[in-house]
Amino acid sequence: MIKINDNFTLLSASYLFSEVARRVSAFKEANPDGERVISMGIGDVTRPICHAAISGMLEGVRHLSEESSFHGYGPEQGYAFLRERIAEVDYRERGIEMSIDEIFVSDGAKSDTGNIGDILSPACRVAVTDPVYPVYIDTNVMAGRAGERGADGCWSRIEYLPCTAANGYIPALPVNEPDVIYLCFPNNPTGTSLTREQLKVWVDYALAHNALILFDSAYEAYITRQDVPHSIYEIEGARRCAIEFRSFSKTAGFTGVRCGYTVVPHELKGVDSAGREVSMNHLWNRRQCTKFNGASYVAQRAAEALYTPEGRSQVREVVDYYMRNASLLREGLQSAGIECVGGVDSPYIWLSTPGGMSSWDFFSLLLERCRVVGTPGVGFGPAGEGCFRLTAFGSHADTMEAVQRLSRLSN
Numbered sequence: 001m002i003k004i005n006d007n008f009t010l011l012s013a014s015y016l017f018s019e020v021a022r023r024v025s026a027f028k029e030a031n032p033d034g035e036r037v038i039s040m041g042i043g044d045v046t047r048p049i050c051h052a053a054i055s056g057m058l059e060g061v062r063h064l065s066e067e068s069s070f071h072g073y074g075p076e077q078g079y080a081f082l083r084e085r086i087a088e089v090d091y092r093e094r095g096i097e098m099s100i101d102e103i104f105v106s107d108g109a110k111s112d113t114g115n116i117g118d119i120l121s122p123a124c125r126v127a128v129t130d131p132v133y134p135v136y137i138d139t140n141v142m143a144g145r146a147g148e149r150g151a152d153g154c155w156s157r158i159e160y161l162p163c164t165a166a167n168g169y170i171p172a173l174p175v176n177e178p179d180v181i182y183l184c185f186p187n188n189p190t191g192t193s194l195t196r197e198q199l200k201v202w203v204d205y206a207l208a209h210n211a212l213i214l215f216d217s218a219y220e221a222y223i224t225r226q227d228v229p230h231s232i233y234e235i236e237g238a239r240r241c242a243i244e245f246r247s248f249s250k251t252a253g254f255t256g257v258r259c260g261y262t263v264v265p266h267e268l269k270g271v272d273s274a275g276r277e278v279s280m281n282h283l284w285n286r287r288q289c290t291k292f293n294g295a296s297y298v299a300q301r302a303a304e305a306l307y308t309p310e311g312r313s314q315v316r317e318v319v320d321y322y323m324r325n326a327s328l329l330r331e332g333l334q335s336a337g338i339e340c341v342g343g344v345d346s347p348y349i350w351l352s353t354p355g356g357m358s359s360w361d362f363f364s365l366l367l368e369r370c371r372v373v374g375t376p377g378v379g380f381g382p383a384g385e386g387c388f389r390l391t392a393f394g395s396h397a398d399t400m401e402a403v404q405r406l407s408r409l410s411n
């Protein structure tokens, strides 16, 4: 028989969204008539891609159709035309130094946050915030870094850093000396963010304890508050302790196009088992050149166009569209007497269920009384129990209707 990677057998079947779908279809079957069900559960965008990006994409397609401008395999790290724009607009315009060989264009942040573990020792100890984007945990299970799963669903070698109403969704520093810390701010699922001062605490910790911060910045475009950093490299010293992941998925509706990038600064050094210092940038470059053949030329042309003045203002319009939904949702919940956070620097609203109801009981209540679907917080980790996620990625019309129905919760 073929021997498999045992670690994969440790993973539980991805239960959350399939269970949501199962319960919704059971409800629809039992209630075939009446009000339509509005979904505010999925973390996917709904607005079409902006004109600027479509023009860039079409130009890319035209290049491929002519012998004189055809492109085959591209650089594994991404084309310079895109990396130059990223370095200039996303970093230098914000006063952050960045050279293009620190930027690795990819097919998205899910792959990169998942694959980054390839260049880390299996012995590394990992810390994650709780609730959390499940990719960080599952990829460490696959790599054998998670240990055993306890009765509470937590992995023995992973340190969980709760983010709850009690700590204002600001995780406390770890106590088990992790080597690797995943941070995602603005956060999915809680929608909360860290100020510059709050993020500095983490950079200082990482520098003092030789830890690596893996900073997922997928929702950077949604930041509205002045004191929230757009990049971890705004914090002094972060170039020596952090890798940053970005994506065009939530920014520009590229969830189906696929394009993102990862920054690995030259100053970032690791150590091998013989005690020799190694550049993490060189390791990631080596990893990408061997296992990845570059993001599609057409996707990179589309991404490049997002950095033109038209592209930037069109991206802004779409982000603003979702953020108006987020405000509507926040106000609707507050007038129904339900506490919530998020929706200011992110498209997610994280609510505390009324009367300490469980996440799944609230899921049923919301479905039955309002015919609105969201995501039970406990599905993102044990600290998510008693919480619930709604997304602002729907249409205005659906969001407004959902908000009206929310008033039924207070009667």
Ligand SMILES: *Cc1c(COP(=O)(O)O)cnc(C)c1O
Pocket (backbone or CB within 6 Å): 043, 107, 108, 109, 110, 111, 133, 184, 188, 216, 218, 246, 247, 248, 249, 250, 254, 255, 259, 260
């Ligand atoms: C959506 C999302 C991403 C982006 O994934 P892509 O692969 O770039 O589409 C990354 N991290 C988090 C936390 C997300 O919610």
